[in-house]
Amino acid sequence: MAKIELRQIRKSYDRYVAVENLDLDIIDGEFLVMLGPSGCGKTTTLNMIAGLDYPSQGQILFDGRDVTAEPPHGRNVAMVFQSSLLYPHLTVRKNIEASLRHSKLSKAERAQRIADAARMLELEPMLDKLPSQMSGGQRQRAATAKAIVREPACFLLDEPLSALDAALRLSLRSELVNLQKRLGTTAVFVTHDQVEAMTMGDRIAVMSKGNLEQIGTPDEIYNQPASLFVATFLGSPPMNVVAGAISNGVFHAGPVAIDLAGRGIPNGPVSLGVRPQHVTVTAPDAPGAIPVTVYALEHLGRESVVIGDDATGNKLRALVDPGFHARIGDRLGIAPEAGACFFFGADGRRIAVSSSPA
């Protein structure tokens, strides 16, 4: 168990900067998810925590101890890799045992640890099988057993579920979180899947282009996104974004006008963001509604999503009742609820809009 602190971490490869000025505190025992599109620096950051890669600048502390230059086994971390990487020519038992190579346990204690880990992950019948003789889910369990057997300071998981099919991913998601909570070990989980992030993380760190965009609980990330990037990256179906401008305290975007007077927002270009559940579908010429041409209607079962193109070709989405009918090419209006809108400045940061005029 460990508290992990990243201090002003920078990682560059020649001229390419993978991670820039990253400060991150990982609380002892928490399940932190690092979320971002590919190339955002999340795996690089995980590798630096693991000791597989060393930062160009900055410090990494485990429980206050500087481990920046220490090799992986000196940090006592355990890692589960993409597609549940195992040594293909070794049995599951040998694979798990390899994790204990640097421990000073007696032979009996090792056997006990392996037996415990195997029991916890229901791997007992598989211990003498090779990874190639097991299913994807079993391999994932074996990789997890290999990680927990060391009783590490922290688990580092690099998209371990990405190669599995959807149903298996769903059940292993809760299994992993349950295991982590029972053991109480700090875990850092890297993913590009926002559903995985929302469902698994105690906190989510959203990264983009080597920068930490926001860190917070799933609730904070979803309901108080710090930037346009965070707002659009999380949520399914994704948030609608409408470009507009503030003049004299009023937001204008075509027929949409939202009065923000008295809240101290300077004039200038501003983007409006509103989630599909916070818009209403109206007639195309209704006041305050953006006229759209229906592009697609997606049935999700409990509800449906209408996707429409506005005059500039920007796609807007609205959640509607499953009984809703529309044909492609129909004209509709989409009206945002003023109270549920986010506003983002030209720099992409969210503009704080207090709920009532100051």
Added chain:
Amino acid sequence: MTKRRPNFVIAMTVLIIWSLLPILWFVRMAFMNHAEIANFPPHIFPSSFNLSSFVNIFGYDYKLADGSISAASGQAGQIELGLQNSIIVSAAVTLITIIIVVPLAYVFARLDFRFKNVLLNAVLLAVAIPPVSTLIPFYTLYVQLGLVGTLPGLIIIDLTTTVPFVTWMLIGYFRNLPPIERLARIDGFSRLHTLLFLILPLARSGVAVSAIIAFLFAWNEFTFALVLVNGTPATTLPAAISGFLGQDPNPAQLAACILITIIPPALVAFFLQRHLAEMNIADPVR
């Protein structure tokens, strides 16, 4: 057994005849006598399995069924030396190639370092140069160094071809292995341990095929042997056999020698065919 389509059967038949007919031709010659070989139209099978050539090439007379004697070959001394030297040269070339190439190919395939691409291109350039083009420079160099007519000289020349070629082949194989180095570093294995005990067992098919290629090259190598060691105590089997073309023409004994020459490669290929097949699979692990 699935039913084969006729096109497939025809193609396979042509392929088999194409590759096996020349072998059949000299195999039958090895068991014939002079008169039978000279016969026209040729016989497909020898009239009697006459073993005299095989005895003659090792320096012994052979008493034929009609009581006449088939005399020992004048090339026998060279053949015996050649067989012995070929075994030494091939074994040495195979062993040294593998010892050099496994770490070399591993480093190129799996690690990043400065000037990697330049060095890799240098290796690949060596593959592209036809070995014969270096024959004359090597010869003049070897005269100065006193390596003409020696086994080490021949081994060194063979290595200049096998090392780059096998490196080039193994790099591709190593690249396809799963990234277990990361796992090994988390587990605290040293780089050497990772290579010897984790990568090598995974790559055993690639290494086995590399060994076969190095062995076959050294065993079959003719051009350098002809120029550098023919007629010396360091002669190899292919060079020694060439004597049957010039000094002592004897088609039956030539055929018997060739038959003996192709036995070791055939055995090697037969016992390692499982690995050869595995090399063709994109993912070497599953």
